Amino acid sequence: xxxxxxxxxxxxxxxxxxxxxxxxxxxxxxxxxxxxxxxxxxxxxxxxxxxxxxxxxxxxxxxxxxxxxxxxxxxxxxxxxxxxxxxxxxxxxxxxxxxxxxxxxxxxxxxxxxxxxxxxxxxxxxxxxxxxxxxxxxxxxxxxxxxxxxxxxxxxxxxxxxxxxxxxxxxxxxxxxxxxxxxxxxxxxxxxxxxxxxxxxxxxxxxxxxxxxxxxxxxxxxxxxxxxxxxxxxxxxxxxxxxxxxxxxxxxxxxxxxxxxxxxxxxxxxxxxxxxxxxxxxxxxxxxx
Amino acid sequence: xxxxxxxxxxxxxxxxxxxxxxxxxxxxxxxxxxxxxxxxxxxxxxxxxxxxxxxxxxxxxxxxxxxxxxxxxxxxxxxxxxxxxxxxxxxxxxxxxxxxxxxxxxxxxxxxxxxxxxxxxxxxxxxxxxxxxxxxxxxxxxxxxxxxxxxxxxxxxxxxxxxxxxxxxxxxxxxxxxxxxxxxxxxxxxxxxxxxxxxxxxxxxxxxxxxxxxxxxxxxxxxxxxxxxxxxxxxxxxxxxxxxxxxxxxxxxxxxxxxxxxxxxxxxxxxxxxxxxxxxxxxxx
Numbered sequence: 001x002x003x004x005x006x007x008x009x010x011x012x013x014x015x016x017x018x019x020x021x022x023x024x025x026x027x028x029x030x031x032x033x034x035x036x037x038x039x040x041x042x043x044x045x046x047x048x049x050x051x052x053x054x055x056x057x058x059x060x061x062x063x064x065x066x067x068x069x070x071x072x073x074x075x076x077x078x079x080x081x082x083x084x085x086x087x088x089x090x091x092x093x094x095x096x097x098x099x100x101x102x103x104x105x106x107x108x109x110x111x112x113x114x115x116x117x118x119x120x121x122x123x124x125x126x127x128x129x130x131x132x133x134x135x136x137x138x139x140x141x142x143x144x145x146x147x148x149x150x151x152x153x154x155x156x157x158x159x160x161x162x163x164x165x166x167x168x169x170x171x172x173x174x175x176x177x178x179x180x181x182x183x184x185x186x187x188x189x190x191x192x193x194x195x196x197x198x199x200x201x202x203x204x205x206x207x208x209x210x211x212x213x214x215x216x217x218x219x220x221x222x223x224x225x226x227x228x229x230x231x232x233x234x235x236x237x238x239x240x241x242x243x244x245x246x247x248x249x250x251x252x253x254x255x256x257x258x259x260x261x262x263x264x265x266x267x268x269x270x271x272x273x274x275x276x277x278x279x280x281x282x283x284x285x286x287x288x289x
Numbered sequence: 290x291x292x293x294x295x296x297x298x299x300x301x302x303x304x305x306x307x308x309x310x311x312x313x314x315x316x317x318x319x320x321x322x323x324x325x326x327x328x329x330x331x332x333x334x335x336x337x338x339x340x341x342x343x344x345x346x347x348x349x350x351x352x353x354x355x356x357x358x359x360x361x362x363x364x365x366x367x368x369x370x371x372x373x374x375x376x377x378x379x380x381x382x383x384x385x386x387x388x389x390x391x392x393x394x395x396x397x398x399x400x401x402x403x404x405x406x407x408x409x410x411x412x413x414x415x416x417x418x419x420x421x422x423x424x425x426x427x428x429x430x431x432x433x434x435x436x437x438x439x440x441x442x443x444x445x446x447x448x449x450x451x452x453x454x455x456x457x458x459x460x461x462x463x464x465x466x467x468x469x470x471x472x473x474x475x476x477x478x479x480x481x482x483x484x485x486x487x488x489x490x491x492x493x494x495x496x497x498x499x500x501x502x503x504x505x506x507x508x509x510x511x512x513x514x515x516x517x518x519x520x521x522x523x524x525x526x527x528x529x530x531x532x533x534x535x536x537x538x539x540x541x542x543x544x545x546x547x548x549x550x551x552x553x554x555x556x557x558x559x560x561x562x563x564x565x566x567x568x569x570x571x572x573x574x
Contacts, residue, residue, distance in 0.1 A: 013379065090342075090375040094370075096393060
């Protein structure tokens with residue numbers, strides 16, 4: 001266990017972007033909150049106040065999570081490639097640390113550590129921004145940003161999002177790590193060329209689009225599988241009245257049992273495990289490029 | 290006592306190219322072994338196999354273990370310096386010490402810091418800020434602080450100037466070597482390690498050409514300089530290699546009758562470098 005913690009610490013040493021990106025992004029948002037132009041409608045009904053408070057937090061979480069997802073994708077492509085390229089793999093392999101531990105520590109950094117860092121920095125930034133915005137706009141929004149139950153619910157949502165995304169994106173992470181452990185150059189090209197080639201071949205010769213659909217669902221389908229569209233009041237945008245309504249509680253919104261029992265979740269996770277075992281096997285056999 | 294490293298019919302192919310071709314070798318504990326061969330002879334592949342960095346065919350046992358399957362366990366008792374360029378550029382000296390101390394049960398931090406205290410290197414420096422010579426010192430400090438039974442060095446002084454090379458080997462011999470350690474070193478700068486070694490392994494085209502101790506070299510190999518008018522008579526004694534310089538021919542013999550050869554002139558034990566050239570040219574002929 002101790003070794004694994006040090007392996008994760010090592011990733012922070014090497015990849016300082018894990019905290020620099022959210023720190024810079026957070027600082028920009030704080031500057032915007034301080035000096036940006038703001039024009040908010042006066043909130044009157046409890047529903048409006050509730051929705052505004054929730055939307056504020058959700059937007060912060062999603063912004064950080066989106067930025068860091070892009071970074072995590074790059075991290076996964078680079079993590080088993082960079083040390084082969086600069087030959088430092090020969091140093092790491094001279095230590096009594098197994099390739100399984102090494103690969104899993106990097107997987108955990110991408111799927112757990114980076115998302116947790118995103119949500120923690122999102123929360124901290126939201127806290128500071130809420131403070132600033134509440135002072136600047138106190139006439140119109142009052143205490144809409146200080147609803148303890150919402151803050152608490154969002155933490156539940158973030159934890160659930162980390163957990164669900166880690167399982168859902170396991171095959172994506174596994175594929176990226178396999179490419180990272182295998183490619184001799186051009187990891188980015190190798191990450192999308194084979195799936196793209198499969199897609200094109202299928203379209204041309206079979207006229208069907210199974211590959212495209214499977215990849216599309218994997219990349220964009222997480223909310224549909226992990227969240228509960230029918231439970232309670234769901235997300236709803238009413239264009240006529242320009243209002244956004246939210247479920248009364250996030251606990252009605254998340255759907256862990258449905259997510260975990262969905263065949264797409266389970267098949268994806270199984271594929272992910274196979275790809276990661278493949279990445280470990282490659283890591284054992286490949287040293288420098 | 291069983292040999293520390295024992296390879297039997299060790300073979301490694303990369304596609305059609307054979308890097309190791311049924312190589313047999315054994316290394317006893319407490320020796321300093323030079324694995325010497327020209328570029329592309331299979332030195333690095335042999336070391337990679339011994340260190341568990343590559344799969345292979347044939348039998349190989351290092352410290353009683355199968356290196357490829359048991360690399361993690363093996364690395365508790367064996368350590369290696371691939372070459373000085375491999376310390377990651379982003380790593381800080383103190384981070385390197387912290388990390389190795391945390392993951393290596395046989396690492397003695399005080400030894401590493403004690404070694405570095407004698408240098409100009411401070412803990413807050415990143416590897417990319419250090420000169421090649423300084424990086425070597427860091428790597429050596431990290432590695433020598435490990436109580437390992439086997440220490441493998443692959444071209445450790447590549448790209449270093451003469452001062453840094455001398456410092457490196459002095460530190461290795463004075464601060465590290467004792468009868469409980471075994472060192473396996475590859476280099477193509479034979480002259481540099483000649484005085485260090487107790488054993489020689491020559492490798493060429495993936496095959497072991499010679500595996501002997503330095504004491505045996507003196508009894509097994511002999512050279513004699515022969516004047517050109519007696520060259521044919523000298524050749525009748527079946528030298529395995531001849532070298533022509535300044536009107537004389539230097540003939541190399543293996544397991545020859547020294548009394549007969551003495552008639553041609555003074556007998557010499559060849560240097561490791563000369564023996565290397567002779568053995569490899571001889572085997573190629």
